[in-house]
Amino acid sequence: LxxxxxxxxxxxxxxxxxxxxxxxxxxxxxxxxxxxxxxxxxxxxxxxxxxxxxxxxxxxxxxxxxxxxxxxxxxxxxxxxxxxxxxxxxxxxxxxxxxxxxxxxxxxxxxxxxxxxxxxxxxxxxxxxxxxxxxxxxxxxxxxxxxxxxxxxxxxxxxxxxxCNLAGIPHPTFAKEPVPFFIAPWSSNQLGLEAAVEATADFLNKAVKPVIVAGPKLRVAKAQKAFVELADACGYPIAVMPSGKGMVPEHHPHFIGTYWGAVSTSFCGEMVESADAYLFVGPIFNDYSSVGYSLLIKKEKSVIVKPNRVTIGNGPSFGWVFMSDFLNALKLKLKKNSTAVENHHRIFIPSTTPLKRENDEPLRVNILFKHIQAMLNGNTAIIAETGDSWFNCQKLRLPENCGYEFQMQYGSIGWSVGATLGYAQAATNKRVIACIGDGSFQVTAQDISTMLRCGQKSIIFLINNGGYTIEVEIHDGPYNVIKNWNYTGFVDAIHNGEGKCWTTKVRTEEELVEAIAKASGECKDSLCFIETLVHKDDTSKELLEWGSRVSAANSRPPNPQ
Missing domain, CATH: 3.40.50.970 (Thiamin diphosphate (ThDP)-binding fold, Pyr/PP domains)
Structure with a gap:
C-alpha cells in the first residue's frame, strides 16, 4: 500500500x-x-x-x-x-x-x-x-x-x-506499475455555453469603455492562457484583483494595474469604476479585497465569470459553463474596443520615485521596495507575507515569468516561511524573494532550518518594524507590540555552520545596496537573510487607507432587532 x-x-x-x-x-x-x-x-x-x-x-x-x-x-x-x-x-x-x-x-x-x-x-x-x-x-x-x-x-x-499496520502489506489491486493516472476533462453544457457567450457578447459590445479584471480563481480554472487570448482579442484594459496578482502578465500592453477599490494602483481604480461594463474573471469579493465592502462596482454593469458559471448583470446566469471554454468562445464574438485603453494612456502619470534621502538617513520602506523591484526578473518569484508586505509587494511591477504568491483569503500570519520552503523546493529554476514582517516571522521561524537542509538559495527580507503593523492600522493596542529578536543571530544559530547561509542587518540605503549586491553575487548560491530595520510607523499609504476601512467594517454596530 x-x-x-x-x-x-x-x-x-x-x-x-x-x-x-x-x-x-x-x-x-x-x-x-x-x-x-x-x-x-x-x-x-x-x-x-x-x-x-x-x-x-x-x-x-x-x-x-x-x-x-x-x-x-x-x-x-x-x-x-x-x-x-x-x-x-x-x-x-x-x-x-x-x-x-x-x-x-x-x-x-x-x-x-x-x-x-x-x-x-x-x-x-x-x-x-x-x-x-x-x-x-x-x-x-x-x-x-x-x-x-x-x-x-x-x-x-x-x-x-x-x-499504521497496512503500509507494508501487498494486495492484488496494487499493480507493480499502476495504470497511468488519468482524469477525464470536464466539458461545458454546449447549449448553456452558446447562450452565455451570446448574452455576454451582446452586453459587452454595447458598452463604450469596458474593462476586464482578473481574479484568483483563474488558477483554479486553469484559464490563464484563455484569459490572455481574450484580452488580446478584445483590446480592453486589463486589471487584476490583489489576490490574482501574478496570474496575468504585467508586461501586457493593456495592463493597467491592481484593482483594489480605494487602494488600487493609481489610475486603475478610476478606470475600472468609471467603466460602463466590467468583465470580472474568477473574482473573490470579500471584506479584504473589497476594502471593507467599499467598492464602487454596480452589479448591473458586471459580468461575473466563475470557474463553472457565468452571470450577466442582475441575470441571466448560466451554470455548467467552464471558464476556459467560455473565454475561448467569447474572444471570437467580441468587437475590438480600445477606448478605455486610450483613455488610460491620456490620463496616466507614471508613479514617482521615493524622495531623495539624506546621507545616513535611516532606511525607509519605500526605498527598500524600490531596490527589490530592481532585483526582479523571469528567474525570480516574490512571496509576500500577510501584513504591510501585501501592499508594498502589490505595487511591484512583475517582469515576464516572474512568480508572485500571497495568501489573501485566509491571511494567516507566518504562512510565508513554510510557503517559501515549499515554493523554492518546487520551482528550482527560480530564486525566491520573500518579504516577511517580524511579527509573522516569529510564528513559524524554525523552518529556516529545513531550507538550509534542502540547500535552498532564497533571499529573505525580514522587515523589522517592532510589531504587528497591519493590526496596528486596524485597531491598535499593547498586544501589537512584540519582543524584539536578534533575527540574524537567530538564523545564525539555526545555521550552526551546516549548509550555505549568509545574514546581515541593514539600517541605511547604502547598507541595503551592499547587501543586495552580495546576495546577488558572491552569495548567490546561499540562503540570504537580510534584516531591514525600519521605523514602526513607516507603512504604505495603502495600508493606512485599507486599515481604517476594514476597521470600520469590523466595528459596524448590530442591526436593530
Missing part, C-alpha cells in the same frame, strides 16, 4: 513530500523514502509542513504532506484550511490507528482519551473536499485514487488516513 501511494504521488507530479514523523506514520514514511521519485522533506512542525505543501502546490500544481494521527493532523489543519480557501490541491496524508482498533472500545494515545477515532476526521471534513479512511486493503486503491482525483478536479485539499 505504501509503495502504491508513493507511486501515485509521483504520477501526479509530487516529487517532494513535507513530513513530520510520528509513531503512526513511520512505516508509511519508509515507503515514501524508498520511492526513487519522492524526496521526503522533514519539517520542524506540522503547521510548516502544511504551509510548505501549500507553497509547493502554487508552483507545481499539487502538493503533499504526511503527519501522524490527531496530534499531527490537528496541528497541520490550519495550513490545510488555508489551502482550501485558496483553491490549492494538497494531499494531506495521516498515519492512522492499527486497523484492528477500529470498532473496539480501546483508548489510544494521541487522542483526546475517548474510544472514538473520528475526531480528526470530523475536523478535516470542513476543510477538505474528500476524506479517505484507509483501514481495509480491499478498498484502499479505490479510496486513494478517488481522493487524489477529487483533489485535482476540485482544486482543493483532501485527507487520506492510512492505518
Amino acid at each position: 505504501g509503495q502504491h501511494l508513493a507511486r501515485r504521488l509521483v504520477q501526479i507530479g509530487v516529487t517532494d513530500v513535507f513530513s513530520v514523523p510520528g509513531d503512526f506514520n513511520l512505516a508509511l514514511l519508509d515507503y515514501l523514502v524508498a520511492e526513487p521519485g519522492v524526496n521526503l522533506v522533514g519539517c520542524c512542525n506540522e503547521l510548516n509542513a502544511g504551509y510548505a505543501a501549500d507553497g509547493y502546490a502554487r508552483a507545481r500544481g499539487v502538493g503533499a504532506c504526511a503527519v501522524t494521527f490527531t496530534v499531527g493532523g490537528l496541528s497541520v489543519i490550519n495550513a490545510i484550511a488555508g489551502a482550501y480557501s485558496e483553491g490549492l490541491p494538497v494531499v494531506c496524508i495521516v498515519g492512522g490507528p492499527n486497523s484492528n482498533d477500529y470498532g473496539t472500545n480501546r483508548v489510544l494515545h494521541h487522542t483526546v482519551g475517548l474510544p472514538d477515532f473520528s475526531q480528526e476526521l470530523r475536523c478535516f471534513q470542513t476543510v477538505t473536499c474528500f476524506q479517505a479512511v484507509v483501514n481495509n486493503l480491499d478498498d484502499a486503491h479505490d479510496l486513494i485514487d478517488t481522493a487524489i482525483s477529487t483533489a485535482l478536479k476540485e482544486s482543493k485539499p483532501v485527507y487520506i488516513s492510512v492505518s
Whole structure:
C-alpha cells in the first residue's frame, strides 16, 4: 500500500513530500523514502509542513504532506484550511490507528482519551473536499485514487488516513506499475455555453469603455492562457484583483494595474469604476479585497465569470459553463474596443520615485521596495507575507515569468516561511524573494532550518518594524507590540555552520545596496537573510487607507432587532 501511494504521488507530479514523523506514520514514511521519485522533506512542525505543501502546490500544481494521527493532523489543519480557501490541491496524508482498533472500545494515545477515532476526521471534513479512511486493503486503491482525483478536479485539499499496520502489506489491486493516472476533462453544457457567450457578447459590445479584471480563481480554472487570448482579442484594459496578482502578465500592453477599490494602483481604480461594463474573471469579493465592502462596482454593469458559471448583470446566469471554454468562445464574438485603453494612456502619470534621502538617513520602506523591484526578473518569484508586505509587494511591477504568491483569503500570519520552503523546493529554476514582517516571522521561524537542509538559495527580507503593523492600522493596542529578536543571530544559530547561509542587518540605503549586491553575487548560491530595520510607523499609504476601512467594517454596530 505504501509503495502504491508513493507511486501515485509521483504520477501526479509530487516529487517532494513535507513530513513530520510520528509513531503512526513511520512505516508509511519508509515507503515514501524508498520511492526513487519522492524526496521526503522533514519539517520542524506540522503547521510548516502544511504551509510548505501549500507553497509547493502554487508552483507545481499539487502538493503533499504526511503527519501522524490527531496530534499531527490537528496541528497541520490550519495550513490545510488555508489551502482550501485558496483553491490549492494538497494531499494531506495521516498515519492512522492499527486497523484492528477500529470498532473496539480501546483508548489510544494521541487522542483526546475517548474510544472514538473520528475526531480528526470530523475536523478535516470542513476543510477538505474528500476524506479517505484507509483501514481495509480491499478498498484502499479505490479510496486513494478517488481522493487524489477529487483533489485535482476540485482544486482543493483532501485527507487520506492510512492505518499504521497496512503500509507494508501487498494486495492484488496494487499493480507493480499502476495504470497511468488519468482524469477525464470536464466539458461545458454546449447549449448553456452558446447562450452565455451570446448574452455576454451582446452586453459587452454595447458598452463604450469596458474593462476586464482578473481574479484568483483563474488558477483554479486553469484559464490563464484563455484569459490572455481574450484580452488580446478584445483590446480592453486589463486589471487584476490583489489576490490574482501574478496570474496575468504585467508586461501586457493593456495592463493597467491592481484593482483594489480605494487602494488600487493609481489610475486603475478610476478606470475600472468609471467603466460602463466590467468583465470580472474568477473574482473573490470579500471584506479584504473589497476594502471593507467599499467598492464602487454596480452589479448591473458586471459580468461575473466563475470557474463553472457565468452571470450577466442582475441575470441571466448560466451554470455548467467552464471558464476556459467560455473565454475561448467569447474572444471570437467580441468587437475590438480600445477606448478605455486610450483613455488610460491620456490620463496616466507614471508613479514617482521615493524622495531623495539624506546621507545616513535611516532606511525607509519605500526605498527598500524600490531596490527589490530592481532585483526582479523571469528567474525570480516574490512571496509576500500577510501584513504591510501585501501592499508594498502589490505595487511591484512583475517582469515576464516572474512568480508572485500571497495568501489573501485566509491571511494567516507566518504562512510565508513554510510557503517559501515549499515554493523554492518546487520551482528550482527560480530564486525566491520573500518579504516577511517580524511579527509573522516569529510564528513559524524554525523552518529556516529545513531550507538550509534542502540547500535552498532564497533571499529573505525580514522587515523589522517592532510589531504587528497591519493590526496596528486596524485597531491598535499593547498586544501589537512584540519582543524584539536578534533575527540574524537567530538564523545564525539555526545555521550552526551546516549548509550555505549568509545574514546581515541593514539600517541605511547604502547598507541595503551592499547587501543586495552580495546576495546577488558572491552569495548567490546561499540562503540570504537580510534584516531591514525600519521605523514602526513607516507603512504604505495603502495600508493606512485599507486599515481604517476594514476597521470600520469590523466595528459596524448590530442591526436593530
